Amino acid sequence: MTSSTRHPFFLPSRRGVLGLVAAAAWALAPLGAAAQGAYPSRPIKIVVGYPPGGSVDQAARIVADALGPRLSATLMIDNQGGAAGAIAAQRVVGSPADGYTLLAGSSNEMAATGLVNPAQKYDPQKDLTPIGLIATAPVLLVAGPRSGVKSLAEFVDTVKRSPGKFSYGSSGVGSTLHFAGELVKQRAGLSMVHIPYRGTAALTGDLAGGTLDFAMLSPTAALPFIQSGRLFPIAITSAQRSPLLPQVPAMGEHPLLKGYEMVGWFGLAGPRNLPPEVTQLLKQNLQAVLQDPAVRQRLDQAGMVSPHPTSPADLGQLIATDMAKYAKLVEFAHMRD
Known part of the structure; x- marks a missing residue:
């Protein structure tokens, strides 16, 4: 076999290897991009x-x-x-x-x-x-049976007559429900004790059971208790009444809470x-x-x-x-x- 004759399984030169690698990379680049895909390409x-x-x-x-x-x-x-x-x-x-x-x-x-x-x-x-x-x-302001309150006017009048006597619960300090209650106090000049809870289950239980006077709740959390007559809806915190509870007034309908929204x-x-x-x-x-x-x-x-x-x-x-x-x-x- 002469020096010019090549074996079928010859080993290419270093330059040849680099050339093959470069060619392979160029050929596979579009395939890699397609595999990655545009967003989103995974869950x-x-x-x-x-x-x-x-x-x-x-x-x-x-x-x-x-x-x-x-x-x-x-x-x-x-x-x-x-x-x-x-x-x-x-x-x-x-x-x-x-x-x-x-x-x-x-x-x-x-x-x-x-x-x-x-x-x-x-x-x-x-x-x-x-x-x-x-x-x-x-957010919905609701009253428990202990308060004896069943309307927005009664709520404001009752709490205003006895500063610090009544309590209201929320889902925790700094929650939207807490802020909604504090805005009521600020706007109407009321004094109530805030009781923070870790969740609505304990909150609604205490309210319906008579160990809490009022609460700020989501309408969906309060609705079963309202329908069973265990809690009383007082007011909704949106600017207008809610289609879910059209009979419940917006908080801003009371003169002392005009413009209220939370x-x-x-x-x-x-x-x-x-x-x-x-x-x-x-x-x-x-x-x-x-x-x-x-x-x-x-x-x-x-x-x-x-x-x-x-x-x-x-x-x-x-x-x-x-x-x-x-x-x-x-x-x-x-x-x-």
């Missing part, structure tokens, strides 16, 4: 800071059911309860900003809790990328520095599903009010506005003392 996790079945969880699942098909992706709900939603928010804040971990949060952890909890390590305005508002949810809300957000194209895709699809009559009906049935389809709310502006409003109530109620 999206939506973290909820409350147990299954609650208002935030319901809002998240309603939206996830509709968003999944539009994005051609699987959306998984991950319930991480604790600290009025702040534990879940902290988890999302610390996640990669790639759009695969999102927060379905409420006005609690996205605006309120940091004002009363100095241990909270994230700033909602700096550490979250707002995507959009899902729905708003009014509603909770639910929104979708991601970590800071979420890519603009991902944010925009999620925002557009969220707005689209919220215009779906079937989605709006499901939200309405859960006691929530979906944003008006022609004027989607700016979640970032809502966070800033509510934080400023809550800060004044923190000072009024000495919540950080």
